[in-house]
Amino acid sequence: MARLAGRRVLFGVPILFAVTFGVFAIAAASPFDPVKAYAGTAGLTASQENLDQLRANLGADQTLTARWWDWVTGALTGDLGDSAVMRQPVADVITERIGWSVLLAATAFALAILLGTLLGVLAARRRGGLVDRVVTSLAYTLEAAPPFWLGLLAIWLFSLKLGALPAGGLTDTGTHVITAGQVANHLILPALVLAVSQLPWFALYVRQGVGDALDEDPVRGARARGLAPRTVLVGHALRSGMLPVLTLVGSRVPELITGALLVETVFSWPGIAAATVEAATSVDFPLLAALTVLATAAVLLGNLLADLLYGLADPRVGFDG
Helix, strand or coil: CHHHHHHHHHHHHHHHHHHHHHHHHHHHHCCCCHHHHHHHHHHHCCCHHHHHHHHHHHCCCCCHHHHHHHHHHHHHCCCCCEECCCCEEHHHHHHHHHHHHHHHHHHHHHHHHHHHHHHHHHHHHCCCCHHHHHHHHHHHHHHCCCHHHHHHHHHHHHHHHCCCCCCCCCCCCCCCCCCHHHHHHHHHHHHHHHHHHHHHHHHHHHHHHHHHHHCCHHHHHHHHCCCCHHHHHHHHHHHHHCHHHHHHHHHCHHHHHHHHHHHHHHHCCCCCHHHHHHHHHCCCHHHHHHHHHHHHHHHHHHHHHHHHHHHHHCCCCCCCC
């Protein structure tokens, strides 16, 4: 296990370097001017001399490779630079927001796995039956629905029509103290929406895996020995059928990150979504690079976690193979 993790870390280092260079290259080729974005309306009346001085202060007058290398060498020492659009160090921008994003994504991912597994098992018990048709149809319908549309629909129904849950934010309006109760109440809708956007994949994978396992000879033999149907389903078919699902843990991380950014925007959740949008539209090189590295590292860790879980669940799979 340690050897596999070490190989993945060594393999991930050049990927992170390449990703950060790609971010700086794309940002440099974009038509947006970071100096004008930083200056705002004041840049409309500023002299060219002042704009050039501001460009030098922001480092925007340097070449692509020089900007990238300065950022990389600083990041290796713990200095991620300063965000021009947020007017504060990049490390502070991420620190203030990453915890709320992780809370939302982790809660939604756990709900998606639990609900998807439950629905997939119910559908696999009798493939072709009424429950199977309903679950499959619902899964394919939700798979085609974008997260932001689900979010707007949830706000319309639960907030505007029913008035049961808050429409967004982290705390109630006019409240300056963050409490666990308020956070939990405001977390329900965005977490459910993000979970529902991820749920179809788990439900369909579990349905297919458990359904195929029920037709395998070992499971047939367990049923022939007179074991209870629940024991056969949970103790034999579910364990075997869940192995392919473990590969989804890593492959769904990019979609989870994208969905979380959309859901955070719809529900005004104070995560990294707003910072990502601001960094992209303002061509904030340091913040863009840091957020991209963060997302790339999450994807790499997700893939590693999927491989480790698969190896632990199936002893036939070697970590050093």
